Amino acid sequence: MKILVPVKRVASLDDEFELNDDGRDVDPDFCEFDLNEFDEYALEAAVQIKEAAPEGSVEVVVLTIGPDDADDVLRKALAKGADRAIRVDDAGLEEADRVAIARVIAKVAENEEPGLVLCGAQSADQGNAQTGMSVAALLGWARTAVVSKLDFTPGAATAQVERELEGGLVERIEVETPAVLTIQLGINTPRYASLRSIKQANAKPIECLTPHDVGLADAEIGGAGALSRVRRVFVPERGRGEIIAGTPSQQVARLLEIISEVNG
Amino acid sequence: MTHETLGVSKYDILFEPIKIGPKTLRNRFYQVPHCIGAGSDKPGFQAAHRSIKAEGGWAALNTEYCSIHPESDDTHRVSARIWDEGDVRNLAAMTSEIHKYGALAGVELWYGGAHAPCMETRQTARGPSQYASEFESLTYCHEMDYDDIRRVQGFYVEAARRARDAGFDIIYCYGAHSYLPLQFLSKYYNKRTDKYGGSFENRARFWVETLEQMKAAVGSECAIATRFAVDTLIGEDGIEVERDGLKFVELADDLVDLWDVNVGDIAEWGEDAGPSRFYRQGHQLSWQKFVKQASKKVVLGVGRFTDPEKMVEVIRNGELDVIGAARPSIADPFLPEKIRDGRLDDIRTCIGCNVCISRWEIGGPPMICTQNATAGEEFRRGWHPERFPKKGSDDAILVVGAGPSGSECARVLMERGYVVHLVDSAEKVGGYVNEVATLPGLGEWSYHRDYREVQLGKLVKRNRDSQIALGGKKLSVEDVLSYGADKVVIATGAHWVTDGTNCLTHAPIPGLEGTPRANVLTPEDVILGTKPIGKRVMILNADPYYMAPSLAQKLAEAGHQVTVASGVELGRYMHFTLEAPNMHRMLHELHINVLSSTWASRVEDGRIELYNLWGDGHKRVYTGPGKMPRSANTTHAWHEYDTLVLVTARRSEDALFRALKARSGEWDARGIKGVYVIGDAWAPKLIADATFDGQRLAREIEEANPQEPKPYRREAAVYGSPYQPGGSYEIRYQG
Numbered sequence: 001m002k003i004l005v006p007v008k009r010v011a012s013l014d015d016e017f018e019l020n021d022d023g024r025d026v027d028p029d030f031c032e033f034d035l036n037e038f039d040e041y042a043l044e045a046a047v048q049i050k051e052a053a054p055e056g057s058v059e060v061v062v063l064t065i066g067p068d069d070a071d072d073v074l075r076k077a078l079a080k081g082a083d084r085a086i087r088v089d090d091a092g093l094e095e096a097d098r099v100a101i102a103r104v105i106a107k108v109a110e111n112e113e114p115g116l117v118l119c120g121a122q123s124a125d126q127g128n129a130q131t132g133m134s135v136a137a138l139l140g141w142a143r144t145a146v147v148s149k150l151d152f153t154p155g156a157a158t159a160q161v162e163r164e165l166e167g168g169l170v171e172r173i174e175v176e177t178p179a180v181l182t183i184q185l186g187i188n189t190p191r192y193a194s195l196r197s198i199k200q201a202n203a204k205p206i207e208c209l210t211p212h213d214v215g216l217a218d219a220e221i222g223g224a225g226a227l228s229r230v231r232r233v234f235v236p237e238r239g240r241g242e243i244i245a246g247t248p249s250q251q252v253a254r255l256l257e258i259i260s261e262v263n264g
Numbered sequence: 265m266t267h268e269t270l271g272v273s274k275y276d277i278l279f280e281p282i283k284i285g286p287k288t289l290r291n292r293f294y295q296v297p298h299c300i301g302a303g304s305d306k307p308g309f310q311a312a313h314r315s316i317k318a319e320g321g322w323a324a325l326n327t328e329y330c331s332i333h334p335e336s337d338d339t340h341r342v343s344a345r346i347w348d349e350g351d352v353r354n355l356a357a358m359t360s361e362i363h364k365y366g367a368l369a370g371v372e373l374w375y376g377g378a379h380a381p382c383m384e385t386r387q388t389a390r391g392p393s394q395y396a397s398e399f400e401s402l403t404y405c406h407e408m409d410y411d412d413i414r415r416v417q418g419f420y421v422e423a424a425r426r427a428r429d430a431g432f433d434i435i436y437c438y439g440a441h442s443y444l445p446l447q448f449l450s451k452y453y454n455k456r457t458d459k460y461g462g463s464f465e466n467r468a469r470f471w472v473e474t475l476e477q478m479k480a481a482v483g484s485e486c487a488i489a490t491r492f493a494v495d496t497l498i499g500e501d502g503i504e505v506e507r508d509g510l511k512f513v514e515l516a517d518d519l520v521d522l523w524d525v526n527v528g529d530i531a532e533w534g535e536d537a538g539p540s541r542f543y544r545q546g547h548q549l550s551w552q553k554f555v556k557q558a559s560k561k562v563v564l565g566v567g568r569f570t571d572p573e574k575m576v577e578v579i580r581n582g583e584l585d586v587i588g589a590a591r592p593s594i595a596d597p598f599l600p601e602k603i604r605d606g607r608l609d610d611i612r613t614c615i616g617c618n619v620c621i622s623r624w625e626i627g628g629p630p631m632i633c634t635q636n637a638t639a640g641e642e643f644r645r646g647w648h649p650e651r652f653p654k655k656g657s658d659d660a661i662l663v664v665g666a667g668p669s670g671s672e673c674a675r676v677l678m679e680r681g682y683v684v685h686l687v688d689s690a691e692k693v694g695g696y697v698n699e700v701a702t703l704p705g706l707g708e709w710s711y712h713r714d715y716r717e718v719q720l721g722k723l724v725k726r727n728r729d730s731q732i733a734l735g736g737k738k739l740s741v742e743d744v745l746s747y748g749a750d751k752v753v754i755a756t757g758a759h760w761v762t763d764g765t766n767c768l769t770h771a772p773i774p775g776l777e778g779t780p781r782a783n784v785l786t787p788e789d790v791i792l793g794t795k796p797i798g799k800r801v802m803i804l805n806a807d808p809y810y811m812a813p814s815l816a817q818k819l820a821e822a823g824h825q826v827t828v829a830s831g832v833e834l835g836r837y838m839h840f841t842l843e844a845p846n847m848h849r850m851l852h853e854l855h856i857n858v859l860s861s862t863w864a865s866r867v868e869d870g871r872i873e874l875y876n877l878w879g880d881g882h883k884r885v886y887t888g889p890g891k892m893p894r895s896a897n898t899t900h901a902w903h904e905y906d907t908l909v910l911v912t913a914r915r916s917e918d919a920l921f922r923a924l925k926a927r928s929g930e931w932d933a934r935g936i937k938g939v940y941v942i943g944d945a946w947a948p949k950l951i952a953d954a955t956f957d958g959q960r961l962a963r964e965i966e967e968a969n970p971q972e973p974k975p976y977r978r979e980a981a982v983y984g985s986p987y988q989p990g991g992s993y994e995i996r997y998q999g
Contacts, residue, residue: 195749
């Protein structure tokens with residue numbers, strides 16, 4: 001049985017940054033990239049299922065969508081216990097939204113036929129929390145979002161999962177497999193990679209595919225397959241502070257001035 | 265994008281040039297005179313340590329105190345000296361290196377009076393009156409007559425000329441820390457009844473005349489500075505800022521281009537170089553701020569300023585014109601550059617532990633710094649605080665332990681480009697510092713951790729294969745062997761012993777062997793607060809530094825009745841860090857009972873048998889094997905306790921290293937080229953020395969055996985090379 005773990009290379013902004021000329025995203029020169037923290041928990045959940053199963057019976061496949069540089073997050077996942085890595089190159093996916101991204105993941109899932117797809121509950125940079133659920137919808141599989149406990153024996157027809165609700169309530173769900181689950185932070189303690197596993201991961205091949213390779217038609221790729229479009233990314237204007245200097249009486253005078261300005 | 269291009273200018277005022285007499289300071293960052301152990305005898309050390317700060321953006325760099333004449337000789341301590349041509353040549357190395365970076369060089373001309381013991385020169389210093397130094401042992405000065413006064417003033421003038429010739433831009437007349445000019449000004453020392461004593465004008469005469477003569481000699485070429493303790497903190501018996509302090513500033517203002525003002529005296533100069541245990545940033549401003557009211561000249565002062573916001577505030581408020589710094593400049597020689605470039609989180613903030621100062625107090629070993637392991641190593645090891653040689657191999661390195669030593673080692677290895685895995689079972693970088701910094705008054709020591717934590721966080725992002733792994737289970741021998749590391753660095757620290765082993769008997773205390781009793785605690789137990797502590801606490805101490813006093817304070821403040829039985833001088837090392845005087849006052853205020861020269865012979869549940877270390881006979885006689893050469897100690901007595909705290913010794917946490925060493929035959933097959941030990945895991949030591957160990961190993965990791973330090977460049981007198989022009993090394997006798 002396979003477990004597919006789609007992972008995202010997320011961006012974190014430098015203290016100072018600039019936007020692209022089209023004003024629709026941050027210039028990547030001002031970003032640092034790393035494996036999405038939520039996906040680390042999904043990966044760990046997959047690896048723990050594999051380790052509890054008879055050796056060789058479960059294969060953890062990680063998938064990302066991005067440019068060459070995104071191989072870094074796949075190598076990190078391989079070092080932390082994934083068996084195989086696939087990268088779908090994002091050329092042609094510039095205008096993709098989470099649904100268009102989900103189309104790619106769903107196609108890979110159709111090809112790989114995993115028993116589970118474990119996604120992070122959301123991405124640390126965009127936070128839509130929609131990609132995983134869109135994959136389930138496209139596949140027509142059972143799904144549960146924001147899973148905080150997972151109990152699954154490979155080959156079983158169902159997985160037992162728990163979700164934390166408002167007011168300290170816990171919801172226990174039995175989900176039919178194959179299923180798509182999105183995994184919440186704290187479900188486990190993601191492992192650190194050893195230098196040995198990093199060295200081994202660096203020596204593994206990464207399967208590189210295009211959207212066409214996975215079986216998507218032109219009408220499903222990038223903007224054509226998207227249901228939304230980013231119009232603008234911007235920093236909202238903020239009010240400016242004023243430091244009132246001078247003697248106490250000068251400061252009081254300026255303060256009264258401001259109060260009367262505000263009061264009109 | 266830099267802050268300037270964003271128009272952020274809140275620190276601009278710190279970068280405004282300011283004129284001091286014939287010279288100009290390029291900004292407001294000024295390294296005041298401070299000791300490093302170089303003096304005139306280690307010119308390479310002197311030149312490199314000062315010029316690294318010139319490179320880092322400071323406007324002016326001073327020597328330490330610099331003796332003007334052999335009758336002001338501070339041996340055993342290390343001062344600079346400008347007695348002759350040999351000294352001029354050696355100090356010129358410093359001025360020329362500083363000038364390469366566009367900064368000014370200053371020299372603090374010093375005459376100590378009775379505070380100069382003259383143990384090398386065997387001369388006798390002169391003073392305003394005859395008195396025995398309260399700082400030295402057995403040192404009296406000769407009371408000056410008018411001829412003596414003219415002669416000593418001549419020493420200042422001749423020294424000032426030599427200083428000018430050596431290339432100094434700023435020349436001090438040093439009158440802080442109770443040295444000669446202040447001895448004349450202060451009634452505490454000056455008991456004269458002639459025109460140099462009595463009235464304020466008479467007491468000020470020596471200093472004013474000396475400044476006049478120095479200014480006449482070199483004032484057109486060099487800025488004249490004076491360092492002045494504007495308040496000696498002993499009330500009207502000494503200098504008080506709003507009385508003689510300000511009057512002197514007004515009187516001498518025309519003669520001075522730069523006032524360097526502080527408070528205190530020499531016997532308790534920790535009131536100036538205030539340790540963070542007792543004093544915060546800017547702690548002298550209550551006194552210093554008056555000076556600008558009386559002066560038209562540039563005023564600078566110290567106060568362990570590390571925060572640019574505070575520096576700006578101090579200047580904007582008109583309290584000081586220039587930010588003086590000694591310790592912050594040691595901890596981070598690039599402080600000005602980092603502030604200018606908006607790199608505030610890269611600043612290695614001084615923690616105020618005063619370990620730098622301790623070395624001078626001890627008598628002159630090279631200065632060290634807890635934060636900056638490269639301090640003092642600039643010349644002899646070629647260590648630049650901000651630049652690192654590129655890695656010498658593709659080895660991947662596992663560092664076990666993220667305390668002071670391990671975190672420093674990992675940081676420097678990462679700076680060098682190595683793939684590094686730093687592993688610690690604790691949730692946070694910092695190790696022992698995380699515990700120590702919770703002790704009363706030691707919160708600022710956590711800056712040591714903060715700097716490394718922030719830097720490691722940045723560095724780990726530079727290399728996708730590097731990793732900081734915290735909070736996992738402790739690595740076993742097998743974990744390390746199978747980790748896949750080419751080299752392993754063990755930095756597992758040390759712990760306080762539970763059996764009372766100590767530096768006096770080198771053995772456990774009877775009754776404490778084996779499993780620790782529930783009411784016998786170690787310092788870690790007290791710090792972590794995991795065990796109940798009873799009303800009556802007995803601290804048994806054989807550690808000469810801060811742990812016993814800190815625990816005593818912590819427990820007394822929490823309402824416990826605390827007795828400290830100490831077999832070593834309580835807080836002895838704190839004399840060197842200038843923490844001792846206020847530590848003793850604090851122990852007294854908290855009614856902590858200190859039993860000195862006391863050790864323990866045995867422990868039972870709830871009671872400890874103590875004895876006076878000097879209770880055995882003073883006569884020593886050989887009476888045969890198995891018999892003591894002195895009569896028996898009869899001072900043993902039982903003391904009850906509810907909780908006993910053992911501050912007796914630390915022990916390396918070296919089990920992992922020794923187990924790895926025992927399996928060294930497997931290293932090759934596992935791809936391990938070497939396993940090394942640093943910091944407390946090798947032997948318990950100062951945080952400064954543990955940090956140094958980490959830096960050193962990281963810089964020498966490619967050596968055949970990096971466990972053994974590479975030799976450093978020594979600076980010592982060379983036989984056959986005379987110090988003085990025309991001198992000789994022949995052995996020649998008179999007659």
